[in-house]
Amino acid sequence: MLSSAPPQAAAASAVTVTDLRCGYAGREVLKGISFSAAAGEFVGILGPNGAGKSTLVLALSGIIEPASGKIEILGTAIERLSLKERARRVAVLNQDGDMRFPFPCREVVAMGRYPHKKRWQMDSVRDMEAVEKALALTDTEVLADRLIGAVSGGERQRVLMAKSLAQESPVLILDEATSAMDIHRKLQIFRVLDRLNREDNLTVFAVMHDINLAALFCRRMLFLKEGKVEADGPTEEVLTPETLEAIYETRVVVQEIELAGKRQVIFLP
Amino acid sequence: MTWIGFILLIGFAAFVSSGLGTFKTPYDVILKLWLSPAYPDAAAPVDDTVRYIVLNVRLARICLAFLIGAALGLAGTVYQGVLLNPLADPFTLGISTGAAFGASLAILVGVGSVHFLGVSALPGAAFAGALLALYLVYLLGSVDGRIHVVTIVLAGIIVSTFLSAMISLLKSLNEESVSTIVFWIMGSLSGKSWTHVLLVLPYIAAGAVAICCFTRELDLLSLGDIPAQQLGVNVGKVRFWLLLSASLITAAAVAVSGIIGFVGLVIPHLARLALGPRHRVLIPAAMLSGGLLVLVSDSIARSILPGGAEIPVGVVTAILGGPFFCYLLLRRKQQLRLQ
DSSP: OOTTSOHHHHHTEEEEEEEEEEEETTEEEEEEEEEEEETTOEEEEEOSTTSSHHHHHHHHTTSSOOSEEEEEETTEEGGGSOHHHHHHHEEEEOSOOOOSSOOBHHHHHHGGGGGGOOTTOOOOHHHHHHHHHHHHHTTOGGGTTSBGGGSOHHHHHHHHHHHHHHTTOSEEEEESTTTTSOHHHHHHHHHHHHHHHHHSOOEEEEEOSOHHHHHHHOSEEEEEETTEEEEEEEHHHHOSHHHHHHHHOSOEEEEEETTTTEEEEEEOO | OHHHHHHHHHHHHHHHHTTOSSSOOOHHHHHHHHTTTTOTTTTTTSOHHHHIIIIIIIHHHHHHHHHHHHHHHHHHHHHHHHHTOTTOOTTTTTHHHHHHHHHHHHHHHTOTTOEETTEEHHHHHHHHHHHHHHHHHHHHHEETTEEOHHHHHHHHHHHHHHHHHHHHHHHHHTTOOHHHHHHHHHOOOTTOOHHHHHHHHHHHHHHHHHHHTTHHHHHHHTTOHHHHHHTTOOHHHHHHHHHHHHHHHHHHHHHHHOOOOSHHHHHHHHHHHHHOSOHHHHHHHHHHHHHHHHHHHHHHHHHSSGGGOOOOHHHHHHHHHHHHHHHHHHHOHHHHOOO
């Protein structure tokens, strides 16, 4: 799966992870993970608590260094990229986005332009266009002039989503980034991501707990368990009762929803 | 436009202040002296004593007060921005006290008046003291290498209290009068001249330039360490340089004025409430309003008591700042968010 990939595929690879091991102060969380995602994939990263999903996100964004193994972003080893170059390639959106100071939402979205700017450079027309486009995509124009501390948790997540879209990086990693949104907003955001994924070839990695939401939008699923890849493949191949029961240790029914052409999962009590 | 108005207001305050004092000087004379660089003839008949008092004594002190206030406002803004703590300022973090301790120690062992390459050693000693305090506070206030928002202020208070006691001890060993201790603890600009302005200006200017390189990064830090780094900010490096610069500025200010409290705490809040949290606006605003506050406070400190007696300027800033901060706290709890 890894080293056997032909050179052409490697060139178009968005993220390649090879035998990644890492963790925190003496505790290894990821115990040898390998996968490769081509540009334009929509990958759901799922698994039980403590499986290493968030650690993987931190490793992919260069926050924690691998103890061993390799991470390549768009064909370059991550340690050879400067912090700003990393941010121009990968945008990360975390679950918790509490902000200490009351910035107006538009300013928060504009922070996404930071990796594109030199030290004394002012905001360009290009920057403002990216900000307005991101506000429109996330339906947050009405929030733009309100203070980030004065909007609800779900609204704040939409503003932070706009910030990550304004970053215009070809790879987007979401870590439970829609957890506080209502179902209507979740679907709305994922439809936008789906469109950007198909039209602009945006590569999306989404860490999710909501397996049914993942089943609606992710075309590939990567299941982690206890720091290892437990299952990895196209959604229709991986989303089976056998895999799910092995991972979640619960009885499961998987149903085909003909109306949507998707599968949905019911966990049995 | 607002900026020009504000600068004119500062000029006006400086003008009024240069006419205050036990030695009576009518404002038409002050005006002539202010215009003397452009129109030397107009000020020609003015008595040399008056000229000296207004231009060399009062104006120097006014400039110094503005400079110190600007420095403290700037340092407070940076500490609050870097530590994401609305209670952080040079005083609550113990940096001021550290600087005062360094300066007192230097005076006690007799290196206070030593000059090296034409630069006085006193701000250097104050800077060393400030760094010592910063290091201690950082050590006590961080958990697993991460700064803990509440603990760091507690650490600052502990370090500050301890170093205040050390200053008092040093002073009693030196058998200095109580008023000299008061100078360090409450701050004073009494008897300061243009020499002192020139002494601190390079330090404050250098620190301010360094800080201005990082205004955008200061904004991004409020996203939190990890999101800021994921956007390309080298959080460790930025934090290091900002804390160092703010401490340098604080040390320079304390070395000539002693500890003037409340400016670094109140001014950033005031500026943030008025103009929002964007640092490229906040920093110049905090410098100008900090300068104005200390200028006005020092004018009150040296002119309110009859017979030329002075009260420490730190007393005035605390008396002005304390109730104002209470007002902020009660009316604007939402914006302050003390967690």
